[in-house]
Amino acid sequence: MTTHETPEDLGLLSTTRRALNHRLARAQSESRVPSLVAGVARDGEVIWEGALSALEGVGVDGDTQYRIGSISKTFTAVLVMRLRDEGLLELTDPLEKHLPGTGAGQATVADLLSHTGGLAAEAPGEWWERSPGTLRPELADVLGEEPHRHPVGRVHHYSNPGYTLLGALVEEVRGEPWEKVLRAEVLEPLGLTRTSYGPQEPYARGWAVHPWADALLPEPAHDLGRMAPAGQLWSTTRDLLRFAAFLIQGDDRVLSAASVREMRTPAAPSLPGAQESAYGLGTQVLSVGGTTLTGHMGSLPGFLAALLAREDEGLAAVVLANTTSGLLTGSLAAELIGIVAEAEPSMPRLWRPMAEADPRVLELAGAWYWGVTPYGLHCGADGGVELRPLKGAGRAARFVSAGDGSWRGLDGYFLGETLRPVRDTEGAVTHLDLGSFVFTREPYAPDSVVPGGVDTKGWRAAGELG
The missing domain is CATH 3.40.710.10 (DD-peptidase/beta-lactamase superfamily)
Structure with a gap:
């Protein structure tokens, strides 16, 4: 042999x-x-x-x-x-x-x-x-x-x-x-x-x-x-x-x-x-x-x-x-x-900061809520963004810029779907639209644009129910 x-x-x-x-x-x-x-x-x-x-x-x-x-x-x-x-x-x-x-x-x-x-x-x-x-x-x-x-x-x-x-x-x-x-x-x-x-x-x-x-x-x-x-x-x-x-x-x-x-x-x-x-x-x-x-x-x-x-x-x-x-x-x-x-696992890639910090991208970073489910949106050094649930399993996905202010899903449930920041008349982001799913900065805030609307009385304690 x-x-x-x-x-x-x-x-x-x-x-x-x-x-x-x-x-x-x-x-x-x-x-x-x-x-x-x-x-x-x-x-x-x-x-x-x-x-x-x-x-x-x-x-x-x-x-x-x-x-x-x-x-x-x-x-x-x-x-x-x-x-x-x-x-x-x-x-x-x-x-x-x-x-x-x-x-x-x-x-x-x-x-x-x-x-x-x-x-x-x-x-x-x-x-x-x-x-x-x-x-x-x-x-x-x-x-x-x-x-x-x-x-x-x-x-x-x-x-x-x-x-x-x-x-x-x-x-x-x-x-x-x-x-x-x-x-x-x-x-x-x-x-x-x-x-x-x-x-x-x-x-x-x-x-x-x-x-x-x-x-x-x-x-x-x-x-x-x-x-x-x-x-x-x-x-x-x-x-x-x-x-x-x-x-x-x-x-x-x-x-x-x-x-x-x-x-x-x-x-x-x-x-x-x-x-x-x-x-x-x-x-x-x-x-x-x-x-x-x-x-x-x-x-x-x-x-x-x-x-x-x-x-x-x-x-x-x-x-x-x-x-x-x-x-x-x-x-x-x-x-x-x-x-x-x-x-001999591969060495993690060296973390590097962004070459250029775009304010219109950075303002998307942080916590968002799909209903009451908390998500985190991270802006990467490669110019892409990643949306992941902060607790438990959920519909995580990476996105790449489409060049017009929107983002295209690269994987997961949102593969191929469009993530679109929605802005008010002053240019401020009010919410994210992801394939008709609405992500807001607060969970079911009364003034949020949430499909089906939000109860006008808002959140309440047990003694206030009824």
Whole structure:
């Protein structure tokens, strides 16, 4: 068995490195994986890499390609979001508007991105993951005569054909093959030189491991053809860690930070009734131990993959293996992130004062009341504001200036809603209007503009009731 350690590992404590190496070794041994590579990055910089190979004479490292399966979907989703940002389509557009005649045209672009289009999970006919794409040359071969399993927009149902349609949408709008568009618009700008349509040496071969014997069987690695946007790509831990950083921070050459945040925002539960798993626009969103992880898992015969990121710690982990089954790559990636976050949590950002104190913003700071519930509004050095309940749980949210004196919600219950200071004829703020909710400086003050009005007698003691 060979191992691999890089100079970047020196950025971690020796105890943390040992914990990561031990967890990787235990996963390889217990799951009987022919080879296993993993990496952790913080703020886009690789801080640890691990690699194990059980095959004599076959070394692997962070530059070895593995097939990444459905992580390809996230790349396809980035291309679709670029089309949206360029004004070439809207997420609310029905597919029929841009790609007519598929039989699945009632589903919107957003439905397909979030797997709520009601489409079948798999293509009809022979198992597409273990058969050549030449068996499905047309979209009709991917969708079949009855493409739907559920009403459009009613339920989350993971669909590989849905992402085939999104790849075809990209080709229709761009007038170029999906692979060519991906390379020009995502891979090259982000410097993902080891992510490709087909395998490029050095790359791992895919294996199945016998369930009851320590024996191997080679798995086929077909060109998926039309299904490529759902699972074709090959990549490395180093490339995928760079991609993970992009999915958190954005890159204006590809997608803005706001657009990748939109991709990470839950759009549908991953399973009906699931509370700890959701799906955004091309990304999986997981709640693990009270923290949120985003990314995607992938699998194809002979390969398993996971890419997960934790935004609050600036951490990302990638796990790649060349085995058909047996290893829970998503759980392993989450554990690797957890090891680093617990042993070496990120240093809090240095507090800095405002560069410029705007009086019209500062006058909003302080206590506000929604009815009788106290809230605090804080004005940050970044120019944004944050509204949070002062007692217990409630509808907290951050807001960014809209440039006209109002503020747009960035998260929570008020995501996308407008916070508007209302002023009197003298220009003084009388109350805040937040999506029709009124926040006042005093709880139910008689002269407040509160929907439904306020009893003119005001607050009273027990003896004054009646």
